[in-house]
Amino acid sequence: MLTVSDLRVSYGPIEVIHGIDIEVGEGECVALIGANGAGKSSTLKAICGLVPASAGIITFEGRDITNQSGHAIVKAGITMCPEGRQVFPQMTTLQNLRMGAYTRTDADQASDVDEMMDMFPILRDRANQAAGTLSGGEQEMLAIGRALMARPKLCIFDEPSLGLAPKIVAEVGATIQRIKEMGKTILLVEQNSAMALRLADRAYLFEAGEIVLSGTGTELQSHPDVAKAYLGH
Ligand code: ATP
Numbered sequence: 001m002l003t004v005s006d007l008r009v010s011y012g013p014i015e016v017i018h019g020i021d022i023e024v025g026e027g028e029c030v031a032l033i034g035a036n037g038a039g040k041s042s043t044l045k046a047i048c049g050l051v052p053a054s055a056g057i058i059t060f061e062g063r064d065i066t067n068q069s070g071h072a073i074v075k076a077g078i079t080m081c082p083e084g085r086q087v088f089p090q091m092t093t094l095q096n097l098r099m100g101a102y103t104r105t106d107a108d109q110a111s112d113v114d115e116m117m118d119m120f121p122i123l124r125d126r127a128n129q130a131a132g133t134l135s136g137g138e139q140e141m142l143a144i145g146r147a148l149m150a151r152p153k154l155c156i157f158d159e160p161s162l163g164l165a166p167k168i169v170a171e172v173g174a175t176i177q178r179i180k181e182m183g184k185t186i187l188l189v190e191q192n193s194a195m196a197l198r199l200a201d202r203a204y205l206f207e208a209g210e211i212v213l214s215g216t217g218t219e220l221q222s223h224p225d226v227a228k229a230y231l232g233h
Pocket of ligand 1: 043
């Protein structure tokens with residue numbers, strides 16, 4: 001479904017992604033893991049059209065989407081749930097959810113809002129509350145609901161568990177599992193490697209802008225380098 005071939009990303013004169021290859025098949029959950037600064041977020045941003053690729057090709061459902069606008073990429077069926085949630089703080093929960101559907105022209109948005117509120121009942125309780133007043137965990141649920149409102153084929157999650165209490169992290173993990181069971185294709189970046197590898201069908205390990213290891217979630221969980229450096233055992 002998504003193919004990233006020989007991708008390079010630079011910030012000014014400094015190249016931070018040095019020619020990587022990633023494949024995400026339809027219905028798969030794929031995780032990118034690795035230390036801070038290894039290049040996971042830059043890769044996601046290049047896929048979503050938020051930073052330019054300096055070389056390489058990104059295709060989605062066979063179409064070249066390299067360096068297209070963020071808007072065109074959302075329209076193609078890819079949405080990102082960004083690091084730090086980035087809900088619109090002054091807008092209500094309901095308005096935030098509706099914003100997620102801004103590229104859609106069909107009429108069923110009201111029923112999708114209902115569906116999101118069934119999935120995350122807390123969002124119904126908070127419907128008319130400014131999103132900035134929600135707790136971190138509630139904002140994460142809102143960010144996920146807002147991303148799903150675009151009816152994406154591929155959902156990208158950038159550090160969904162960052163800064164959340166352990167109980168909420170477990171809830172976020174269960175939510176991603178449910179989204180996977182809905183048949184969505186998922187690309188996930190997580191500092192919490194244990195959670196990412198539990199959820200992922202396959203994963204890629206990043207080090208200093210390169211992919212140094214890839215395999216199934218189970219293979220990477222038991223790989224000695226991953227177990228020692230990222231899982232703490
Ligand atoms: P993190 O988990 O901290 O987000 P990451 O694996 O996602 O880490 P990136 O954020 O992609 O890594 O960073 C890769 C490299 O690019 C790092 O060396 C970082 O300092 C650099 N970098 C990221 N964003 C910028 C930017 N806007 N300008 C310049 N350098 C950047």
